[in-house]
Amino acid sequence: MVKPVRSVHWLTPGDAFPPLNDAWGPNDPAPGLIAAGGSLDTPTLLDAYSRGIFPWFSDGQPTLWWSPDPRMVLQTAQFRLHRSLKQVLKRFRDDADCEVRFDSAFVQVIQACAAQAREGQSGTWIVPEMQEAYVALHRAGHAHSVETWVRGELVGGLYGVNLGRMVFGESMFSRQTDASKIALAALVAFCRAQGVAMIDCQQNTRHLASLGAGEIPRREFAAHLGATVRETAPVWRFEPVYWNQLF
Template sequence: MQLPWLAPGDPLPDASSAWGESDPVPGLLAAGGGLDVPSLLQAYARGIFPWFSEGQPILWWSPDPRMVLEVERFSLHRSLRKTLERMRAAPGFEIRIDHGFEAVIQACAQAPRVGQTGTWILPEMVRAYTALHRAGHAHSVETWIDGELAGGLYCVAIGRAVFGESMFARRPDASKIALAALVSFCRAHGIAMIDCQQNTTHLASLGAREMPRARFVSHVARARHLGGPQWRFEPVYWSELLPARTSLST
């Protein structure tokens, strides 16, 4: 099959035209175009995202099925629950949103990945998502311990449609804590799901599951028109996951 090639500013094809299981690269939709803010917003609003490696053109994807984390299905494992209970009582622990977006995305770009020798978060992606952040549509959720950035993640948000991108940790469980904070934030603000893009064992262990692309695209079409929250984390949001203080011995 011939892959559509886009010039900067060209509209993206419909997500339903992405290559399927019998095609060379399932989920691949188009190549080319640009990473400017309007192009990125157009893509995410239609269930499409960019993902490419060094030496490749911009590649646009819309997998079917889509991996999503419905926030009510988040699996808070016993060990992480104990860590959260302990950390939220610690004076040096804090969750911040958008305090250091550029530091987070740079850390995500540099974080080693199992089975990978490089990164897809190339300098042009860093610049693009930093611009998207400045436009109010990309956010970082950060775990701070004793005044240091210990881990975090960044995501894209349009209204109440939230799309997870990448995470990193410099201390044990710091990225999982940031994800738990994002889940708590989403629950508190009526955000039903977080896009995870592709299936991984790690995401599945946290409660993510596959969803037909058509259903996912329909969800995004509805959620992006709903009023978005103020991206600020309040400690009370932990009550969405930790409704009562529990003993560490239980």
């Protein structure tokens, strides 16, 4: 007997998200899928992230909302600083031509992430609608970029979302060896200095696991959100002294 496919919640703009337990499970066609449709406006995105839900879809698809179980996260205290990366960071820190900047080139960062995602693929999930939505979220003060600059050139970086004392990573790009890793290390140093204990990584990847990220149950992730997203958000500015959090 063929098992019927579960329906997915269809949202119209302004609709509330369903409970996390309504997300598709491991035996469904798209584990973690919780809803489709709705809006990508700033209030909806803020509500989604505060509940542990994020958008992820490709060209030609409706807006799809996800809340996977388990959830991939990087506990900032467990960031794995390999010896080779530690050496790279020390050289970067000590070079007057190198610097980390926050939020000086958000649009360029998200565009670079979208362009890099297309290489060798038929498309990217950072579609124009997503770029517009996160630029608006940035202008509202909730989305941020971490940028690696060398001799005045943007060579790598990442962007993500911040609610209270919780950071949600979205995407990284690199135009130079280790440039995105430098940005991630800078984000971890900043988070440690500001009392941010967890960075959401959304999906399990080998690269993130090699840097210390791991999976936790969705209920544990949701409980952490409940305790942190309404706290006072840090001021997004990188200070060189933050490197001391890693060395």
